[in-house]
Amino acid sequence: MKILLIAGGWSTERDVSLNSSRIVEGVLRDAGHDVTFFDLLSGFDRLMEEARRHDFAFIGLHGAPGEDGLVQALLDAAGCPYQGAGPAGSFLALNKAAAKQIFRQAGLPTADWEFLPLPPPADWHPRLPYPLFVKSNTGGSSLRLGRAENRDELDKALAAIFTAGDAALLETELPGRELTCAVLGDEALPPLLIEPLAGSFFDYESKYAKGGARELCPAPITPEATARAQKLALEAHRALGLSGYSRTDFILGADDSLTLLEVNTLPGMTATSLVPQEAAAAGLSFAQLLERLMELGRARRRS
Known part of the structure; x- marks a missing residue:
């Protein structure tokens, strides 16, 4: 089977994606498949064209694009099957905060949360009690995951997330x-x-x-x-x-x-x-x- 192995991309998890996808590539080749290693960073504009030339797309991406459903939507438009969830579920x-x-x-039992799409005003105080876990709302691999026991630690954790251009999610420590x-x-x-x-x-x-x-x-x-x-x-x-x-x-x-x-x-x-x-x-x-x-x-x- 001709497989388009989509890897890399441009998220903060690019290196994780490249490393794991090389391992997947070797296993698929050993199984007899014809594998094209496709780095999305340099090849995004050719994704649909390449997908139409292959029997299957194996998505080895982490973070966005990939986990946000964009690649899945393009593969659907190209008529190329792939593993895992479709665009809506991925997003x-x-x-x-949406999930x-x-x-x-x-x-389903999930921890109470507070969603901060933008840096809060100076007079803001969290609704939830400390200690708090501070997460990037759309990040993965536990990047920029922090724990705050007070306001100073919370502000530092939030600053790292907002500086990276993401929204933040707060949860009380369980x-x-x-x-x-x-x-x-x-x-x-x-x-x-x-x-x-x-x-x-x-x-x-x-x-x-x-x-x-x-x-x-x-x-x-x-x-x-x-x-x-x-x-x-x-x-x-x-x-x-x-x-x-x-x-x-x-x-x-x-x-x-x-x-x-x-x-x-x-x-x-x-x-x-x-x-x-x-x-x-x-x-x-x-x-x-x-x-x-x-x-x-x-x-x-x-x-």
Whole structure:
């Protein structure tokens, strides 16, 4: 099969995308596919033209464009199938403030939040109690994720986000451990428990530094918590109108309560990334996972 592997782009996660896509390229070539490595940064104006020359587009992007649905919309217009969610679901999942509204309306447990699209006025005070987590509203890979215990720390975290041109999302800190659960097709995979070692929470350093975190899959949690995480991951996936696959992140409380943080529609894709680890726990090799994603993408296009 002729595959257009779309990588790079121009988001802050460009390097992550290039590195992981090279790994995907090797696995696809080993499986006998004819792969064109396509850096979106230099090739954006040729995307539809190239897509029409290929049987399938494998999206290896992180951040926007890619997770915002733009590339998916162009591929739809070109008639080229791809893995994962369509344009609308991708956009809604990437925008944390929008996704949390959908979760709340669907009755899914998500932390209270405050959305700041612009720097607030001088007399502003957060509605939520400290400590606060400060997030880029559309950023990924835990970039510019900060924790603030007071106003000075909050202002510094907000300044970094607004300087980068993004909006901010505030959430009250929730005690517990970080848990993630992927959906593949119509089934939830075994959840994975994350234990940061390089810091107190799963920030960029913990995610990508060697030895930054311990990742345990299947998660050593109760069968009841496992079943509930899988149920909520499926419900979040469906509430956002996603297809193919996704990965939902939670906080697991000491009482086994689960609070939904966000859903990722283009999760990391190396053999040691979170979703491939969960797929391996379900009996799928990395190569089999990639083939399954392409199978699901082609089926979505046919329907």
